[in-house]
Amino acid sequence: MTDPGVVAVTGASSGIGRATALAFGAAGWSVACGARRGDRVDEVVADITATGGLAFGAGLDVTSASSVTEFFDTVSGELGQLDAVICNAGISVPGCLADLDAGDVRRMIDTNLVGAVLCAQAALRVFRHTECPGHIVFISSDAVQKPYPNMLPYGASKAGLEYIAEGLRAELVDTGTRVSTVRLGPTETEFGDRWPGRAAAELWRVWERHAVLPTDAVLTVDDVGEAIVEVVSAPRGIEFRLVSIGPTARGTDGDDGESDPTPAGGTSG
Numbered sequence: 001m002t003d004p005g006v007v008a009v010t011g012a013s014s015g016i017g018r019a020t021a022l023a024f025g026a027a028g029w030s031v032a033c034g035a036r037r038g039d040r041v042d043e044v045v046a047d048i049t050a051t052g053g054l055a056f057g058a059g060l061d062v063t064s065a066s067s068v069t070e071f072f073d074t075v076s077g078e079l080g081q082l083d084a085v086i087c088n089a090g091i092s093v094p095g096c097l098a099d100l101d102a103g104d105v106r107r108m109i110d111t112n113l114v115g116a117v118l119c120a121q122a123a124l125r126v127f128r129h130t131e132c133p134g135h136i137v138f139i140s141s142d143a144v145q146k147p148y149p150n151m152l153p154y155g156a157s158k159a160g161l162e163y164i165a166e167g168l169r170a171e172l173v174d175t176g177t178r179v180s181t182v183r184l185g186p187t188e189t190e191f192g193d194r195w196p197g198r199a200a201a202e203l204w205r206v207w208e209r210h211a212v213l214p215t216d217a218v219l220t221v222d223d224v225g226e227a228i229v230e231v232v233s234a235p236r237g238i239e240f241r242l243v244s245i246g247p248t249a250r251g252t253d254g255d256d257g258e259s260d261p262t263p264a265g266g267t268s269g
């Protein structure tokens with residue numbers, strides 16, 4: 001196993017990012033947490049330090065090159081040599097392509113693709129400067145594998161991210177830097193909380209009609225966080241290149257067969 005070091009998690013204020021930061025903290029890593037909602041980031045940092053861990057938090061907007069540079073410049077000063085970054089920050093705005101607002105399309109690409117690229121670039125500059133091989137992890141979605149109707153620009157942003165991951169691995173072949181893509185299925189988070197009205201329930205029905213969801217089970221953020229720690233903690237001789245994670249299908253034992261088509265808080269992206 002790779003010894004715990006310093007990891008930066010973007011989008012650490014909620015959902016998968018928050019759970020991942022906590023899981024790294026519990027595994028003995030020093031954790032740099034970034035997101036726009038500074039108060040939420042501070043809570044995550046407090047949760048890690050309350051259990052004896054080391055953490056640092058700062059406001060971070062991944063769509064801003066200067067914010068990203070400032071965040072990564074500060075991490076090493078606060079926690080020491082950066083070993084890994086989890087490019088997790090992401091958003092989605094649902095809607096059929098014909099009706100989606102152009103600004104929302106740009107915001108998705110800007111956050112999910114450009115934002116992750118800016119963070120990877122900043123981390124690579126730090127790795128090079130400190131002569132640390134480092135590890136870059138991109139959080140993707142099973143939407144890449146099977147397009148989710150009414151989420152197409154979102155899926156395209158993640159497909160672009162996977163393309164970057166594959167190409168980046170080739171560019172870094174002589175450096176020892178590891179590049180991993182973690183492709184997630186539906187996970188119970190705040191992801192759909194900002195969607196209008198009954199958008200989540202309606203989307204779920206559309207996806208059922210198009211059979212894009214293999215099961216109505218959803219992943220928990222705690223399980224996902226632990227899996228991401230495993231990817232980064234793998235022995236240095238191993239590179240998890242593409243890890244596709246879905247929920248275990250609910251068994252029939254004790255299941256009354258009357259499941260709600262929209263699991264509580266369960267969105268997908």
Ligand SMILES: NC(=O)c1ccc[n+]([C@@H]2O[C@H](COP(=O)([O-])OP(=O)(O)OC[C@H]3O[C@@H](n4cnc5c(N)ncnc54)[C@H](OP(=O)(O)O)[C@@H]3O)[C@@H](O)[C@H]2O)c1
Pocket residue numbers: 010011012013014015016017034035036037038040060061062063088089090091111115139140141142183184185186187188189190191192267268269
């Ligand atoms: N939930 C799912 O079903 C699912 C499935 C597959 C993949 N994913 C991916 O998992 C990642 C995390 O999503 P989640 O489900 O945990 O949703 P979430 O709870 O809404 O978390 C999204 C995180 O991204 C941050 N963020 C958004 N825009 C940002 C920006 N411009 N700069 C910095 N941080 C930003 C948010 O923080 P602030 O608002 O405080 O900035 C928040 O911490 C995303 O990349 C998403 O695409 C989710």
